[in-house]
Amino acid sequence: MHTDTERCLRAVRSKDARFDGWFFTAVLTTGIYCRPSCPVVPPKPENMRFHPSAAACQQAGFRACKRCRPDTSPGSPEWNQRADLVARAMRLIADGVVDREGVPGLADRLGYSARQVERQLRAELGAGPLALARSQRAQTARLLIETTTLPMAEVAFAAGFASIRTFNDTVREVFALSPSALRARAPRSAATPGVISLRLPFRAPLTPDNLFGHLAATAVPGVEEWHAGAYRRTLRLPYGHGLAALSPAPDHIACRLTLTDQRDLTVAISRCRRLLDLDADPVAVDEQLRADPALAPLVDKAPGRRVPRTVDEAEFAVRAVLGQQVSTAAARTHAARLVTAYGEPVEDTEGGLSHLFPDPEALAALDPEALALPRSRRRTLTTLVAALTSGGLRLGAESDWDEARARLGELPGFGPWTVEVIAMRALGDPDAFLPGDLGIRRAARELGLPSTPAALTARAAAWRPWRAYAVQYLWATDDHPINELPA
Template identity: 85%
Template sequence: MQMGMHTDTERCVRAVRSKDARFDGWFFTAVLTTRIYCRPSCPVVPPKPENMVFHPSAAACQQAGFRACKRCRPDTTPGSPEWNQRADLVARAMRLIADGVVDREGVPGLAVRLGYSTRQIERQLLAELGAGPLALARAQRAQTARLLIETTTLPMAEIAFAAGFASIRTFNDTVREVYALTPSDLRARAPRTNPPGTPAGTPGAISLRLPFRAPLNPDNLFGHLAATAVPGVEEWRDGAYRRTLRLPYGHGIATLSPRPDHIACRLVLGDLRDLPVAISRCRRLLDLDADPVAVDDQLRTDPVLAPLVDKAPGRRVPRTVDEAEFAVRAVLGQQVSTAAARTHAARLVGAHGETVDDPEGGLTHLFPSPQALAAVDPESLAMPRTRRATFTTLVRRLADGSLHLGVESDWPEARAQLLALPGFGPWTVDVIAMRALGDPDAFLPTDLGIRRAARELGLPSTPAALTARAAAWRPWRAYAVQYLWATDSHPINFLPV
């Protein structure tokens, strides 16, 4: 699969006729006779090919005057994998739009963050997605509104505000236009019961399902997050990974549980305007927009990796909800055990993190901001002097803005900036690139676990030779890392019981 798939009419028609869910999010089918748009896997009888046109985004369908199918709900598909595997302007813009930047800062704010003019950004998004940043943000607002309408009992005026609409009238008009139903009709059609096991009564709590492309292997994904969890900020409780979130308008708590066909997500938010950002960050944390078929097919071409992939297909790369936090934790984890890294981080959290209330579990703090960490007395840090210098340089650069790690980061530029910092070698930079920046091709040839796995599998174990062999795994070397790590008996590779 590749970008511009919507222009390959014959291939799109085949995908629609076979109702292939793997293509959901790659393109959308708009039906000329009904003026409805669907996901490729829509269960209704496919229309005649001459009545189908294909668009690259839900926003493009909406802009062309099509409304969302009530059966297949195309606005709830996983996002295109392209936005998480590319580092060009369009991909970086899409990650920022998903993170709510257009709603908070407008298109000029989006342009400032990306370092391009608003005209350049609009032109490139229109060329590739058939919609500009305002239309893409509007489609996201409509989806947020539908979620709140269907999963809460909030008054419509509060939902309009929380979803980012400027007025009740715009909210009503948009919902009617996109879903061909009034907000009240949408609510009347929604299921009336909470998902099984959902606690009721917590203010600001929303339960929803996060879709993904199958297959998804939850073992290393949740195992990694649980094994490295920082006490107070993260926990594994009752079959779910839970953590606190620092969000633009306040803070939140996410509870994420693997299910066979979705991730159950419960969000408790201090400000409902943070809902789209919280969803976006949870999806990113769990790598839910990945295309596992493309990844696994490529890795299977190596006869050494093929049995590992066949045994447990669909491994994801565990990522992060906060790039700066992850960079700090990567430094704390340099040359120490997982348990020691957690202890260092827990001390920082207890001393410098903001406290939160968690009536549903044992979370107590937000991870400290770079500004809070920049004020820490280096002498109070229980780590070697050289690592202390690495830590203090990193947090000061993050705090003063001279180093920015975010969803919009230019990967090569961020790598170069990190490598220039004292104490930042290839392993630290690559683990940040893989898990914080989201580079799907980041590779860790010097990692002890990777070298041990390589030796056991008969792969070259020296970094240079292993890197040469891994060229055939590109652009998915970060996923190869997950399969190689999974050959070990470390707790990161197993779903906690």
């Protein structure tokens, strides 16, 4: 979008927050860069340059605006609605892969050479993977500086910097303030030791009912819960584990993170944002779905529905198998048994969380005969676990959606419903569709839409590439706890 100068100028003049994160405005006369919705008076057009990323602005020598804080914009929706090389690379960078494995590790996960990855990222985003990761480290450092009392040396280490000097230089360059000055400017509030509290921004509108309702209604005891007005769950992270508490507010999601290793902060934030689909562009989604007269009343009633996703793709795939042809309550019971038997215990002083969901390596040790499941379902589960542990099936941020679908479809017991629900909630494909789902077919009949899978799929072609969001609107017509914000 940053190459469409006239469109960018209109967004800046109208201070349209919808475009925050889509592009950034660099101001030649001040040397700063802003988000489109910056409240200051827009500069003259000849003094503006538009860039596709904060990293590109920083590489061009601009520092972040202290007023609008462009580095805290919602992420671009592009990376969650595409499955090409650049989009997959951006998802991996957000998950901290460059900091942990370097550019060679990033390239290896993507199946390309480091040179190819560098070239494509520079062509589309104006910055290579190291610069993009550096920009992310700067934002992580800012969060730790402003929301914790950690010594600066620990902040630098937790944010991923190799040295205190690099940390100091980067913070000064990006924010035009020293780390100590940043901390002095931050509002002081009572902080719980070990807990990081922050706000997760999103593009309005957002209807939280089905989003939090679905997560709460399907919560696995010990791993997830709805407690004190927040959805809480355990997180398996690269350097340790964590607890996340997420609650909806009118203009943000309140997030509380408790981490065993502060280096996991960036990854934890990224996974929470992905879980709640916070980088979506609801205006674009709703505009297209509203064009169908059958869906328009549903969209108008509760605009901005999101797709509830996951923080762990392998976990969700296992849970999808456990949920085949059983009730929500039965699926939770089956999952809870696995958690008790194979999950790693954790401590929670604020609620009832007790375990991490077992990873595929732990589940590889399970005894199929001990599972209270039909024999065919046991085979489906053990085959899935074997494919995940062997690397034959990859469901991470680097996954190619079509390839992952094909691999899932080759496994015994994986029909269209299971494949598509994993594509929708684990892989994050915004166009995943479940025409054979009973709830979808029932909603379709009530709305006068075709209810057979083939006919409904044909009708849904007009909803592409947002059919996963249409599923949320159709599911919301049912009187079920997944559609209600918990009390």
